[in-house]
Amino acid sequence: MPSRQVHLSGNLVAEEDAKISIFDSAVLLGDTVTESTRTFAHKPFKLEQHIDRLYKSLKVTRIDAGCDAAEMLRITTELLEANLPLYQSHEDCWLVHNISRGVSVPGPDPTVQRSSATVMIYTQPMDLRGWAKYYVEGCHAVTPMSRIVPSQSLDARIKNRSRMSYTLAEMEVKLVDSEAQSVILDIDGNVAENKGGNIFLVSDGVLKTPAPRNCLAGLSRETILELAQQLDIPSQETTLQPYDFYTADEAFFTSTPYCIMPATKFNGLPVGDENVGPVTKKLLAAWSELVGIDIAKQALDQMKS
Ligand SMILES: Cc1ncc(COP(=O)(O)O)c(C=O)c1O
Structure with missing residues:
Protein backbone atom coordinates (compact mmCIF):
# COMPACT_ATOMS: atom_id res chain seq x y z
CA MET A 1 0.00 0.00 0.00
CA PRO A 2 1.68 3.28 -1.03
CA SER A 3 1.83 5.88 1.74
CA ARG A 4 0.22 9.28 1.77
CA GLN A 5 2.36 12.15 0.57
CA VAL A 6 3.05 15.32 2.53
CA HIS A 7 4.12 18.65 1.06
CA LEU A 8 7.15 19.74 3.08
CA SER A 9 8.70 23.07 2.08
CA GLY A 10 8.61 22.54 -1.67
CA ASN A 11 8.86 18.74 -1.81
CA LEU A 12 6.36 15.92 -1.85
CA VAL A 13 7.59 13.28 0.58
CA ALA A 14 6.11 10.11 2.03
CA GLU A 15 4.25 10.86 5.26
CA GLU A 16 6.62 8.71 7.37
CA ASP A 17 9.63 10.59 5.97
CA ALA A 18 8.22 14.06 6.63
CA LYS A 19 10.51 15.32 9.42
CA ILE A 20 11.18 18.80 10.75
CA SER A 21 13.91 20.14 13.03
CA ILE A 22 13.41 20.11 16.79
CA PHE A 23 14.63 23.73 16.52
CA ASP A 24 11.78 24.72 14.22
CA SER A 25 9.84 27.71 15.58
CA ALA A 26 6.74 25.51 15.36
CA VAL A 27 8.25 23.41 18.15
CA LEU A 28 10.28 26.00 20.05
CA LEU A 29 7.71 28.79 20.01
CA GLY A 30 4.38 27.49 18.77
CA ASP A 31 4.98 30.11 16.09
CA THR A 32 2.79 28.59 13.39
CA VAL A 33 -0.25 29.64 11.39
CA THR A 34 -2.64 26.99 10.27
CA GLU A 35 -5.69 26.10 8.21
CA SER A 36 -7.84 22.99 8.19
CA THR A 37 -10.00 22.35 5.15
CA ARG A 38 -12.05 19.22 4.56
CA THR A 39 -13.34 17.40 1.51
CA PHE A 40 -16.91 16.36 0.81
CA ALA A 41 -17.09 13.48 -1.69
CA HIS A 42 -13.37 14.12 -2.33
CA LYS A 43 -13.92 17.77 -3.28
CA PRO A 44 -12.28 20.39 -1.05
CA PHE A 45 -14.81 22.73 0.55
CA LYS A 46 -14.07 26.47 0.40
CA LEU A 47 -10.37 25.83 -0.21
CA GLU A 48 -9.84 29.28 -1.75
CA GLN A 49 -11.41 30.92 1.32
CA HIS A 50 -9.20 28.83 3.64
CA ILE A 51 -6.12 29.90 1.68
CA ASP A 52 -7.29 33.50 1.75
CA ARG A 53 -7.63 33.32 5.56
CA LEU A 54 -4.21 31.63 5.73
CA TYR A 55 -2.62 34.53 3.85
CA LYS A 56 -4.28 37.02 6.20
CA SER A 57 -2.82 35.10 9.18
CA LEU A 58 0.61 35.02 7.46
CA LYS A 59 0.50 38.74 6.80
CA VAL A 60 -0.45 39.72 10.34
CA THR A 61 2.17 37.39 11.85
CA ARG A 62 4.78 38.55 9.29
CA ILE A 63 5.59 35.02 8.16
CA ASP A 64 6.73 34.77 4.54
CA ALA A 65 5.50 31.45 3.17
CA GLY A 66 7.79 31.85 0.16
CA CYS A 67 4.97 31.72 -2.38
CA ASP A 68 1.78 33.57 -3.12
CA ALA A 69 -1.77 32.37 -2.52
CA ALA A 70 -2.22 31.18 -6.11
CA GLU A 71 0.87 28.96 -5.84
CA MET A 72 -0.28 27.72 -2.42
CA LEU A 73 -3.58 26.72 -4.01
CA ARG A 74 -1.71 24.92 -6.78
CA ILE A 75 0.59 22.93 -4.47
CA THR A 76 -2.31 22.13 -2.16
CA THR A 77 -4.42 20.81 -5.02
CA GLU A 78 -1.43 18.82 -6.30
CA LEU A 79 -1.02 17.17 -2.88
CA LEU A 80 -4.73 16.42 -2.57
CA GLU A 81 -4.79 14.85 -6.03
CA ALA A 82 -1.71 12.76 -5.21
CA ASN A 83 -3.39 11.39 -2.06
CA LEU A 84 -7.04 11.02 -3.09
CA PRO A 85 -6.55 7.62 -4.77
CA LEU A 86 -5.61 6.31 -1.30
CA TYR A 87 -9.04 7.20 0.10
CA GLN A 88 -12.08 5.03 -0.55
CA SER A 89 -14.96 6.73 -2.36
CA HIS A 90 -17.06 7.07 0.83
CA GLU A 91 -14.10 8.43 2.82
CA ASP A 92 -13.22 12.11 3.08
CA CYS A 93 -10.11 13.79 4.36
CA TRP A 94 -8.63 16.73 6.18
CA LEU A 95 -6.39 19.00 4.16
CA VAL A 96 -4.20 20.81 6.69
CA HIS A 97 -1.71 23.66 6.30
CA ASN A 98 0.82 24.42 9.04
CA ILE A 99 3.32 27.14 8.26
CA SER A 100 5.95 28.10 10.80
CA ARG A 101 8.50 30.90 10.71
CA GLY A 102 11.21 28.26 10.13
CA VAL A 103 14.22 27.08 12.12
CA SER A 104 14.65 29.45 15.03
CA VAL A 105 17.79 30.59 16.82
CA PRO A 106 17.53 30.37 20.63
CA GLY A 107 18.53 33.71 22.14
CA PRO A 108 17.30 37.20 22.74
CA ASP A 109 15.48 37.62 19.44
CA PRO A 110 12.83 35.04 18.48
CA THR A 111 12.41 36.70 15.09
CA VAL A 112 15.88 35.61 13.93
CA GLN A 113 15.55 32.65 11.55
CA ARG A 114 18.01 30.09 10.20
CA SER A 115 15.75 28.99 7.39
CA SER A 116 12.84 30.04 5.28
CA ALA A 117 9.36 29.22 6.52
CA THR A 118 8.55 25.58 7.10
CA VAL A 119 5.55 24.77 4.92
CA MET A 120 3.74 21.59 5.93
CA ILE A 121 0.62 20.42 4.09
CA TYR A 122 -0.92 17.02 4.70
CA THR A 123 -4.11 15.04 4.34
CA GLN A 124 -5.56 12.68 6.92
CA PRO A 125 -8.69 10.54 6.98
CA MET A 126 -11.72 12.46 8.24
CA ASP A 127 -12.46 10.43 11.35
CA LEU A 128 -15.83 11.68 12.64
CA ARG A 129 -16.52 8.97 15.22
CA GLY A 130 -15.84 11.27 18.18
C1 LIG B 1 -10.36 28.46 17.71
C2 LIG B 1 -11.24 28.07 16.57
N1 LIG B 1 -12.44 28.64 16.43
C3 LIG B 1 -13.27 28.32 15.42
C4 LIG B 1 -12.92 27.37 14.49
C5 LIG B 1 -13.86 27.00 13.37
O1 LIG B 1 -13.35 27.45 12.14
P1 LIG B 1 -13.76 26.75 10.77
O2 LIG B 1 -15.23 26.75 10.71
O3 LIG B 1 -13.16 27.62 9.73
O4 LIG B 1 -13.21 25.37 10.82
C6 LIG B 1 -11.66 26.75 14.59
C7 LIG B 1 -11.26 25.74 13.60
O5 LIG B 1 -10.33 25.00 13.79
C8 LIG B 1 -10.80 27.13 15.64
O6 LIG B 1 -9.59 26.58 15.76
Whole structure:
Protein backbone atom coordinates (compact mmCIF):
# COMPACT_ATOMS: atom_id res chain seq x y z
CA MET A 1 0.00 0.00 0.00
CA PRO A 2 1.68 3.28 -1.03
CA SER A 3 1.83 5.88 1.74
CA ARG A 4 0.22 9.28 1.77
CA GLN A 5 2.36 12.15 0.57
CA VAL A 6 3.05 15.32 2.53
CA HIS A 7 4.12 18.65 1.06
CA LEU A 8 7.15 19.74 3.08
CA SER A 9 8.70 23.07 2.08
CA GLY A 10 8.61 22.54 -1.67
CA ASN A 11 8.86 18.74 -1.81
CA LEU A 12 6.36 15.92 -1.85
CA VAL A 13 7.59 13.28 0.58
CA ALA A 14 6.11 10.11 2.03
CA GLU A 15 4.25 10.86 5.26
CA GLU A 16 6.62 8.71 7.37
CA ASP A 17 9.63 10.59 5.97
CA ALA A 18 8.22 14.06 6.63
CA LYS A 19 10.51 15.32 9.42
CA ILE A 20 11.18 18.80 10.75
CA SER A 21 13.91 20.14 13.03
CA ILE A 22 13.41 20.11 16.79
CA PHE A 23 14.63 23.73 16.52
CA ASP A 24 11.78 24.72 14.22
CA SER A 25 9.84 27.71 15.58
CA ALA A 26 6.74 25.51 15.36
CA VAL A 27 8.25 23.41 18.15
CA LEU A 28 10.28 26.00 20.05
CA LEU A 29 7.71 28.79 20.01
CA GLY A 30 4.38 27.49 18.77
CA ASP A 31 4.98 30.11 16.09
CA THR A 32 2.79 28.59 13.39
CA VAL A 33 -0.25 29.64 11.39
CA THR A 34 -2.64 26.99 10.27
CA GLU A 35 -5.69 26.10 8.21
CA SER A 36 -7.84 22.99 8.19
CA THR A 37 -10.00 22.35 5.15
CA ARG A 38 -12.05 19.22 4.56
CA THR A 39 -13.34 17.40 1.51
CA PHE A 40 -16.91 16.36 0.81
CA ALA A 41 -17.09 13.48 -1.69
CA HIS A 42 -13.37 14.12 -2.33
CA LYS A 43 -13.92 17.77 -3.28
CA PRO A 44 -12.28 20.39 -1.05
CA PHE A 45 -14.81 22.73 0.55
CA LYS A 46 -14.07 26.47 0.40
CA LEU A 47 -10.37 25.83 -0.21
CA GLU A 48 -9.84 29.28 -1.75
CA GLN A 49 -11.41 30.92 1.32
CA HIS A 50 -9.20 28.83 3.64
CA ILE A 51 -6.12 29.90 1.68
CA ASP A 52 -7.29 33.50 1.75
CA ARG A 53 -7.63 33.32 5.56
CA LEU A 54 -4.21 31.63 5.73
CA TYR A 55 -2.62 34.53 3.85
CA LYS A 56 -4.28 37.02 6.20
CA SER A 57 -2.82 35.10 9.18
CA LEU A 58 0.61 35.02 7.46
CA LYS A 59 0.50 38.74 6.80
CA VAL A 60 -0.45 39.72 10.34
CA THR A 61 2.17 37.39 11.85
CA ARG A 62 4.78 38.55 9.29
CA ILE A 63 5.59 35.02 8.16
CA ASP A 64 6.73 34.77 4.54
CA ALA A 65 5.50 31.45 3.17
CA GLY A 66 7.79 31.85 0.16
CA CYS A 67 4.97 31.72 -2.38
CA ASP A 68 1.78 33.57 -3.12
CA ALA A 69 -1.77 32.37 -2.52
CA ALA A 70 -2.22 31.18 -6.11
CA GLU A 71 0.87 28.96 -5.84
CA MET A 72 -0.28 27.72 -2.42
CA LEU A 73 -3.58 26.72 -4.01
CA ARG A 74 -1.71 24.92 -6.78
CA ILE A 75 0.59 22.93 -4.47
CA THR A 76 -2.31 22.13 -2.16
CA THR A 77 -4.42 20.81 -5.02
CA GLU A 78 -1.43 18.82 -6.30
CA LEU A 79 -1.02 17.17 -2.88
CA LEU A 80 -4.73 16.42 -2.57
CA GLU A 81 -4.79 14.85 -6.03
CA ALA A 82 -1.71 12.76 -5.21
CA ASN A 83 -3.39 11.39 -2.06
CA LEU A 84 -7.04 11.02 -3.09
CA PRO A 85 -6.55 7.62 -4.77
CA LEU A 86 -5.61 6.31 -1.30
CA TYR A 87 -9.04 7.20 0.10
CA GLN A 88 -12.08 5.03 -0.55
CA SER A 89 -14.96 6.73 -2.36
CA HIS A 90 -17.06 7.07 0.83
CA GLU A 91 -14.10 8.43 2.82
CA ASP A 92 -13.22 12.11 3.08
CA CYS A 93 -10.11 13.79 4.36
CA TRP A 94 -8.63 16.73 6.18
CA LEU A 95 -6.39 19.00 4.16
CA VAL A 96 -4.20 20.81 6.69
CA HIS A 97 -1.71 23.66 6.30
CA ASN A 98 0.82 24.42 9.04
CA ILE A 99 3.32 27.14 8.26
CA SER A 100 5.95 28.10 10.80
CA ARG A 101 8.50 30.90 10.71
CA GLY A 102 11.21 28.26 10.13
CA VAL A 103 14.22 27.08 12.12
CA SER A 104 14.65 29.45 15.03
CA VAL A 105 17.79 30.59 16.82
CA PRO A 106 17.53 30.37 20.63
CA GLY A 107 18.53 33.71 22.14
CA PRO A 108 17.30 37.20 22.74
CA ASP A 109 15.48 37.62 19.44
CA PRO A 110 12.83 35.04 18.48
CA THR A 111 12.41 36.70 15.09
CA VAL A 112 15.88 35.61 13.93
CA GLN A 113 15.55 32.65 11.55
CA ARG A 114 18.01 30.09 10.20
CA SER A 115 15.75 28.99 7.39
CA SER A 116 12.84 30.04 5.28
CA ALA A 117 9.36 29.22 6.52
CA THR A 118 8.55 25.58 7.10
CA VAL A 119 5.55 24.77 4.92
CA MET A 120 3.74 21.59 5.93
CA ILE A 121 0.62 20.42 4.09
CA TYR A 122 -0.92 17.02 4.70
CA THR A 123 -4.11 15.04 4.34
CA GLN A 124 -5.56 12.68 6.92
CA PRO A 125 -8.69 10.54 6.98
CA MET A 126 -11.72 12.46 8.24
CA ASP A 127 -12.46 10.43 11.35
CA LEU A 128 -15.83 11.68 12.64
CA ARG A 129 -16.52 8.97 15.22
CA GLY A 130 -15.84 11.27 18.18
CA TRP A 131 -18.65 13.61 17.11
CA ALA A 132 -21.11 11.11 15.58
CA LYS A 133 -23.53 10.68 18.47
CA TYR A 134 -23.91 14.42 18.98
CA TYR A 135 -25.85 14.72 15.69
CA VAL A 136 -28.54 12.60 17.34
CA GLU A 137 -28.46 13.51 21.01
CA GLY A 138 -26.50 16.77 21.13
CA CYS A 139 -23.57 17.48 23.41
CA HIS A 140 -23.18 19.11 26.81
CA ALA A 141 -21.74 22.62 26.39
CA VAL A 142 -19.89 23.85 29.46
CA THR A 143 -18.13 27.14 30.29
CA PRO A 144 -14.58 26.62 31.62
CA MET A 145 -12.95 28.80 34.29
CA SER A 146 -10.25 29.96 31.87
CA ARG A 147 -11.10 32.83 29.55
CA ILE A 148 -10.19 33.23 25.90
CA VAL A 149 -6.88 35.00 25.20
CA PRO A 150 -8.02 38.57 24.60
CA SER A 151 -7.75 39.84 21.05
CA GLN A 152 -5.68 42.73 22.41
CA SER A 153 -2.98 40.08 23.04
CA LEU A 154 -3.53 37.73 20.11
CA ASP A 155 -6.22 38.56 17.59
CA ALA A 156 -8.64 35.64 17.52
CA ARG A 157 -8.86 35.95 13.74
CA ILE A 158 -5.27 34.74 13.36
CA LYS A 159 -5.68 30.99 13.00
CA ASN A 160 -2.64 29.73 14.81
CA ARG A 161 -1.26 26.61 16.44
CA SER A 162 -0.63 28.03 19.93
CA ARG A 163 -3.31 25.81 21.46
CA MET A 164 -2.29 25.62 25.14
CA SER A 165 -5.06 27.94 26.34
CA TYR A 166 -7.73 26.00 24.44
CA THR A 167 -6.46 22.65 25.70
CA LEU A 168 -6.46 23.83 29.31
CA ALA A 169 -10.01 25.19 28.93
CA GLU A 170 -11.09 21.87 27.46
CA MET A 171 -9.51 20.03 30.42
CA GLU A 172 -11.48 22.20 32.83
CA VAL A 173 -14.83 21.38 31.22
CA LYS A 174 -13.93 17.69 31.23
CA LEU A 175 -13.69 17.92 35.04
CA VAL A 176 -17.42 18.72 35.00
CA ASP A 177 -18.41 16.11 32.39
CA SER A 178 -15.88 13.90 30.64
CA GLU A 179 -17.71 14.52 27.34
CA ALA A 180 -18.35 18.24 27.76
CA GLN A 181 -17.49 20.65 24.97
CA SER A 182 -16.18 24.07 25.96
CA VAL A 183 -17.93 27.38 25.47
CA ILE A 184 -15.10 29.71 26.35
CA LEU A 185 -15.98 33.21 27.59
CA ASP A 186 -13.91 36.32 27.02
CA ILE A 187 -12.55 38.42 29.87
CA ASP A 188 -15.79 40.45 29.93
CA GLY A 189 -17.90 37.31 30.38
CA ASN A 190 -19.21 37.27 26.81
CA VAL A 191 -19.36 34.02 24.90
CA ALA A 192 -16.39 33.67 22.54
CA GLU A 193 -15.86 30.24 20.99
CA ASN A 194 -14.94 26.62 21.48
CA LYS A 195 -11.38 25.25 21.30
CA GLY A 196 -11.93 24.46 17.64
CA GLY A 197 -15.32 25.82 16.72
CA ASN A 198 -17.75 28.72 16.75
CA ILE A 199 -21.01 28.74 18.63
CA PHE A 200 -24.58 29.67 17.72
CA LEU A 201 -27.92 29.79 19.48
CA VAL A 202 -31.48 30.02 18.25
CA SER A 203 -33.92 32.12 20.25
CA ASP A 204 -37.48 32.87 19.11
CA GLY A 205 -36.55 31.81 15.58
CA VAL A 206 -33.50 34.13 15.39
CA LEU A 207 -30.04 32.66 14.88
CA LYS A 208 -27.35 34.42 16.92
CA THR A 209 -23.58 34.12 17.09
CA PRO A 210 -20.78 36.26 18.51
CA ALA A 211 -19.15 38.71 16.08
CA PRO A 212 -15.54 37.73 15.27
CA ARG A 213 -14.06 40.14 17.82
CA ASN A 214 -13.37 37.45 20.39
CA CYS A 215 -13.49 34.40 18.11
CA LEU A 216 -12.14 33.07 14.85
CA ALA A 217 -14.09 34.11 11.76
CA GLY A 218 -14.86 30.45 11.12
CA LEU A 219 -15.67 29.38 7.59
CA SER A 220 -18.29 26.96 8.90
CA ARG A 221 -19.77 29.89 10.79
CA GLU A 222 -19.82 31.80 7.50
CA THR A 223 -21.52 28.85 5.77
CA ILE A 224 -24.24 28.80 8.44
CA LEU A 225 -24.89 32.52 7.97
CA GLU A 226 -25.09 32.01 4.20
CA LEU A 227 -27.47 29.05 4.54
CA ALA A 228 -29.61 30.95 7.04
CA GLN A 229 -30.01 33.77 4.54
CA GLN A 230 -31.03 31.32 1.81
CA LEU A 231 -33.52 29.68 4.18
CA ASP A 232 -34.95 33.03 5.38
CA ILE A 233 -33.81 32.38 8.94
CA PRO A 234 -33.02 35.77 10.48
CA SER A 235 -29.52 35.96 11.94
CA GLN A 236 -27.53 38.34 14.12
CA GLU A 237 -23.84 38.68 14.92
CA THR A 238 -24.03 40.02 18.41
CA THR A 239 -22.76 39.95 21.99
CA LEU A 240 -23.97 36.86 23.83
CA GLN A 241 -23.70 35.86 27.44
CA PRO A 242 -24.27 32.59 29.29
CA TYR A 243 -27.80 33.80 30.12
CA ASP A 244 -28.60 33.77 26.39
CA PHE A 245 -27.56 30.12 26.14
CA TYR A 246 -29.47 29.09 29.29
CA THR A 247 -32.62 30.59 27.81
CA ALA A 248 -32.08 29.64 24.14
CA ASP A 249 -34.30 27.22 22.23
CA GLU A 250 -31.37 25.63 20.40
CA ALA A 251 -27.59 25.81 20.41
CA PHE A 252 -24.85 24.32 18.25
CA PHE A 253 -21.16 24.53 17.46
CA THR A 254 -19.71 24.81 13.97
CA SER A 255 -16.34 23.63 12.71
CA THR A 256 -14.77 22.24 9.57
CA PRO A 257 -14.78 18.50 10.43
CA TYR A 258 -18.29 18.04 11.86
CA CYS A 259 -19.91 21.17 10.34
CA ILE A 260 -22.65 21.34 13.00
CA MET A 261 -22.49 19.83 16.50
CA PRO A 262 -25.79 20.36 18.32
CA ALA A 263 -25.65 21.17 22.04
CA THR A 264 -28.66 20.06 24.07
CA LYS A 265 -27.35 20.91 27.55
CA PHE A 266 -25.62 24.03 28.77
CA ASN A 267 -23.87 23.93 32.15
CA GLY A 268 -26.13 21.10 33.29
CA LEU A 269 -29.43 22.70 32.22
CA PRO A 270 -31.46 21.61 29.17
CA VAL A 271 -31.26 23.80 26.08
CA GLY A 272 -34.88 24.14 24.91
CA ASP A 273 -36.53 20.73 25.24
CA GLU A 274 -33.11 19.01 25.29
CA ASN A 275 -33.55 17.68 21.75
CA VAL A 276 -31.72 18.67 18.59
CA GLY A 277 -33.94 21.52 17.40
CA PRO A 278 -35.73 22.17 14.10
CA VAL A 279 -33.57 25.11 12.98
CA THR A 280 -30.39 23.11 13.64
CA LYS A 281 -31.80 20.19 11.65
CA LYS A 282 -32.85 22.48 8.80
CA LEU A 283 -29.37 24.00 8.57
CA LEU A 284 -27.69 20.59 8.66
CA ALA A 285 -30.00 19.34 5.90
CA ALA A 286 -29.26 22.42 3.79
CA TRP A 287 -25.51 21.98 4.28
CA SER A 288 -25.79 18.29 3.35
CA GLU A 289 -27.64 19.27 0.21
CA LEU A 290 -25.02 21.89 -0.63
CA VAL A 291 -22.18 19.34 -0.53
CA GLY A 292 -24.10 16.30 -1.79
CA ILE A 293 -23.40 14.23 1.32
CA ASP A 294 -25.59 13.39 4.30
CA ILE A 295 -23.20 14.87 6.87
CA ALA A 296 -24.64 13.17 9.97
CA LYS A 297 -24.98 9.83 8.17
CA GLN A 298 -21.35 9.91 7.09
CA ALA A 299 -20.30 10.21 10.74
CA LEU A 300 -22.83 7.67 12.01
CA ASP A 301 -21.83 5.16 9.31
CA GLN A 302 -18.24 5.34 10.56
CA MET A 303 -19.49 3.98 13.92
CA LYS A 304 -20.62 0.79 12.17
CA SER A 305 -17.31 0.01 10.50
C1 LIG B 1 -10.36 28.46 17.71
C2 LIG B 1 -11.24 28.07 16.57
N1 LIG B 1 -12.44 28.64 16.43
C3 LIG B 1 -13.27 28.32 15.42
C4 LIG B 1 -12.92 27.37 14.49
C5 LIG B 1 -13.86 27.00 13.37
O1 LIG B 1 -13.35 27.45 12.14
P1 LIG B 1 -13.76 26.75 10.77
O2 LIG B 1 -15.23 26.75 10.71
O3 LIG B 1 -13.16 27.62 9.73
O4 LIG B 1 -13.21 25.37 10.82
C6 LIG B 1 -11.66 26.75 14.59
C7 LIG B 1 -11.26 25.74 13.60
O5 LIG B 1 -10.33 25.00 13.79
C8 LIG B 1 -10.80 27.13 15.64
O6 LIG B 1 -9.59 26.58 15.76
